[in-house]
Amino acid sequence: MRLIVVGFGNVGRSLLSVMMEQARDLDERFGVEPKIVAVLDSKGGAVDSKGLNMRELLETDTKEGTVAATPKVGQFGLTPLSVIGDVEADIVLELTPTNPVNGEPGISHIEKAIRNGKHVVTTNKGPPALAMRRLQRMASQNKVLFRFSGTVGGGTPILEFTKKTSEADEVQSLRAILNGTTNYILTQMHDANISMDEALSQAQRLGYAEKDYSLDVNGIDPALKLTIIANYALEREISFKDIRITGIADIRLEDVQNHKRERRKIKLICSIDDELSVAPVPVEAAQPICVDGSLNSVQLRTKYIGETTLVGPGAGGLQTATAILSDLLYIHQTRSQGNEA
Ligand SMILES: NC(=O)c1ccc[n+]([C@@H]2O[C@H](COP(=O)([O-])OP(=O)(O)OC[C@H]3O[C@@H](n4cnc5c(N)ncnc54)[C@H](OP(=O)(O)O)[C@@H]3O)[C@@H](O)[C@H]2O)c1
Numbered sequence: 001m002r003l004i005v006v007g008f009g010n011v012g013r014s015l016l017s018v019m020m021e022q023a024r025d026l027d028e029r030f031g032v033e034p035k036i037v038a039v040l041d042s043k044g045g046a047v048d049s050k051g052l053n054m055r056e057l058l059e060t061d062t063k064e065g066t067v068a069a070t071p072k073v074g075q076f077g078l079t080p081l082s083v084i085g086d087v088e089a090d091i092v093l094e095l096t097p098t099n100p101v102n103g104e105p106g107i108s109h110i111e112k113a114i115r116n117g118k119h120v121v122t123t124n125k126g127p128p129a130l131a132m133r134r135l136q137r138m139a140s141q142n143k144v145l146f147r148f149s150g151t152v153g154g155g156t157p158i159l160e161f162t163k164k165t166s167e168a169d170e171v172q173s174l175r176a177i178l179n180g181t182t183n184y185i186l187t188q189m190h191d192a193n194i195s196m197d198e199a200l201s202q203a204q205r206l207g208y209a210e211k212d213y214s215l216d217v218n219g220i221d222p223a224l225k226l227t228i229i230a231n232y233a234l235e236r237e238i239s240f241k242d243i244r245i246t247g248i249a250d251i252r253l254e255d256v257q258n259h260k261r262e263r264r265k266i267k268l269i270c271s272i273d274d275e276l277s278v279a280p281v282p283v284e285a286a287q288p289i290c291v292d293g294s295l296n297s298v299q300l301r302t303k304y305i306g307e308t309t310l311v312g313p314g315a316g317g318l319q320t321a322t323a324i325l326s327d328l329l330y331i332h333q334t335r336s337q338g339n340e341a
Helices: 010-030 054-064 080-086 106-115 126-141 158-168 180-191 196-205 220-233 253-261 317-336
Strands: 002-006 035-040 044-047 074-076 091-094 119-122 171-177 264-272 276-284 295-302 307-313
Touching (some): 002 010, 010 054, 010 317, 035 054, 035 080, 080 106, 091 317, 106 126, 119 126, 119 317, 126 220, 158 171, 158 295, 171 220, 180 196, 180 253, 180 264, 180 295, 220 276, 253 264
Parallel strands (some): 002 035, 002 091, 091 119
Antiparallel strands (some): 044 074, 171 264, 171 295, 264 276, 295 307
């Protein structure tokens, strides 16, 4: 299985660590031997059709800040579009930052891969949230697979849990907490009685919040995830613009503490029923969906099962790497059964 990795940040680096640790298991259990033939970041890349040395890539990136500095195989200025077009590979992993405005450069990388007959796995939320149907159609026309399990819930399989449930049952409504940063902030305001600003600085110090936290606090990140769930797992035809979004910026410590006295917690709830929304809502503290810290949760109300809830870490490099591995195994198994997209 020859892989091109586009984007070598937290997720890309974690993936290589997990692959090195799991190499023997992947081979013995599934007959999969991942070979990284190219890796790119924003400064350039490294290419070797015989397979790059994963340890050397990680060491070079740690020391030099870019894989382009890898001895012999590294090259500054190399671009993803040229490598995806020119280097022979089976699968492109698109792991560049999420752009909620137009999905670029991720969408262009994915289109190029599909046109070149390469399967795609991405953790970048922009492309599946803004162009899922178009990319799925393109993939199917080109007989390749397009997978994005890590875009929602990190390693917690929220997309497959929801999809599997909705196939055999009727999902009447969904409520979910899909953003770890805002959940951490709201939890600290509730438990430690501190202001939003203080909780946010704490989240940044602990590495939960990005330097640019506006996508989280304004509710854009969870709305992108909700769009992916609705279109992929519930097969609704909705666009990101259909979601009514309210972030947590206006939540005051006083509101949080008033609800605490009534055994409720304010949570940034994503919901799908007759309409789609992301908004801060008071939730009974005893409800299974009412998780704390950086956890995510999703609760489905269905016709036959009734209520069912999944809880787990919503992000993290190593956790998200397992979602990528699961997509790689899905592609491997689908190909070995002779089923293309
Ligand atoms: N971190 C998580 O827990 C998590 C969980 C689920 C989903 N995701 C999503 O997964 C994606 C990757 O996340 P991450 O945490 O690994 O991000 P990150 O640490 O910011 O890394 C992004 C990587 O992409 C590279 N990059 C940026 N623009 C590029 C371009 N035009 N061409 C080639 N490479 C480019 C960056 O290179 P430079 O370093 O040279 O700029 C960096 O190597 C994001 O879309 C994120 O939303 C992350």
